[in-house]
Amino acid sequence: MGKLVEGVWQDIWYDTKASRGKFVREDAGFRDWIQHQPNSRFQAESGRYHLYVSLACPWAHRTLIFRTLKGLEAHIDVTVVCPDMLSEGWQMGLPEPLFGHTRLHQIYTQAKPDYTGRVTVPVLWDKKHNTIVSNESSEIIRMFNSEFNHLTDNHLDFYPEHLRGLIDEWNDYIYPNINNGVYRCGFATTQEAYEEAYDKLFEALDKVERHLATHRYLAGREITEADWRLFTTLVRFDAVYVGHFKCNKQRIADYPHLQGYLKDLYQIEGIKQTTDFYHIKRHYYFSHTGINPTQVVPKGPDLDLESPHQRAQIS
Numbered sequence: 001m002g003k004l005v006e007g008v009w010q011d012i013w014y015d016t017k018a019s020r021g022k023f024v025r026e027d028a029g030f031r032d033w034i035q036h037q038p039n040s041r042f043q044a045e046s047g048r049y050h051l052y053v054s055l056a057c058p059w060a061h062r063t064l065i066f067r068t069l070k071g072l073e074a075h076i077d078v079t080v081v082c083p084d085m086l087s088e089g090w091q092m093g094l095p096e097p098l099f100g101h102t103r104l105h106q107i108y109t110q111a112k113p114d115y116t117g118r119v120t121v122p123v124l125w126d127k128k129h130n131t132i133v134s135n136e137s138s139e140i141i142r143m144f145n146s147e148f149n150h151l152t153d154n155h156l157d158f159y160p161e162h163l164r165g166l167i168d169e170w171n172d173y174i175y176p177n178i179n180n181g182v183y184r185c186g187f188a189t190t191q192e193a194y195e196e197a198y199d200k201l202f203e204a205l206d207k208v209e210r211h212l213a214t215h216r217y218l219a220g221r222e223i224t225e226a227d228w229r230l231f232t233t234l235v236r237f238d239a240v241y242v243g244h245f246k247c248n249k250q251r252i253a254d255y256p257h258l259q260g261y262l263k264d265l266y267q268i269e270g271i272k273q274t275t276d277f278y279h280i281k282r283h284y285y286f287s288h289t290g291i292n293p294t295q296v297v298p299k300g301p302d303l304d305l306e307s308p309h310q311r312a313q314i315s
């Protein structure tokens with residue numbers, strides 16, 4: 001894994017020295033917006049945008065879920081990178097269709113030849129202006145949620161006006177403690193930093209477990225963006241984070257309500273097809289050689305995500 005420094009690829013792992021062993025995620029570098037508005041530089045048009053994702057990555061997974069739920073498959077095409085992220089960073093299996101590049105960092109320098117920063121997925125590319133619109137998943141899913149409705153006639157709204165306060169509150173709590181919390185455990189390089197992240201992670205999972213005992217979804221009866229953001233971490237938890245990131249106080253399968261909720265979301269039409277456990281396990285265990293130097297990928301666990309979730313009665 002590495003990063004670009006003034007447009008030149010350098011193979012370097014995260015530097016946790018300055019933060020006393022803590023993993024600090026870098027902010028995304030491209031933050032434009034597709035808008036269905038007359039003067040927008042990035043108009044919502046069919047066939048104009050291309051999405052680069054890894055099926056292993058929880059942040060990229062959010063964008064694939066929204067592409068499916070919002071009926072955008074015919075309008076936004078996708079390149080899936082290889083699960084292995086080694087000295088050249090994310091790589092394509094076959095040359096990608098727009099420029100024939102074989103490394104994701106070439107897409108970044110195609111957009112900005114002197115780019116400095118990490119080369120992350122997801123990336124939303126604009127074929128018209130030949131640039132990256134955004135590499136921030138939380139913003140890409142908002143665009144997908146609302147800006148293409150005139151093309152798809154799909155008006156499902158995962159960030160409805162009346163629930164925004166509640167959704168934002170859950171997101172603000174779940175992102176540092178759970179979504180990024182598992183990474184803060186796994187990428188910590190001191191015992192203290194790891195234990196601090198671990199305690200916060202399991203305190204947060206306990207809190208969500210209590211909430212889900214009496215609420216079908218985070219914001220009540222409706223599935224919202226907050227649920228999909230939590231889902232992509234939960235679905236990777238027992239397969240990867242428990243072992244590889246040492247998040248091993250409990251599995252999701254040991255929490256009755258979180259497990260039922262996870263199954264409920266997994267069983268929504270189209271979601272299972274966005275979830276690829278081969279890519280998920282292979283990426284983490286094979287790519288993070290600092291954590292797993294043998295690169296052996298575990299065979300298990302056997303996950304039970306398809307049995308009845310029994311949550312339909314919860315209000």
Ligand SMILES: N[C@@H](CCC(=O)N[C@@H](CS)C(=O)NCC(=O)O)C(=O)O
Binds near residue numbers: 028136138
């Ligand atoms: N803020 C970004 C984070 C994306 C991110 O960190 N993706 C990881 C994969 S799970 C990545 O590409 N990491 C490569 C690196 O950090 O070098 C988002 O949510 O879109």
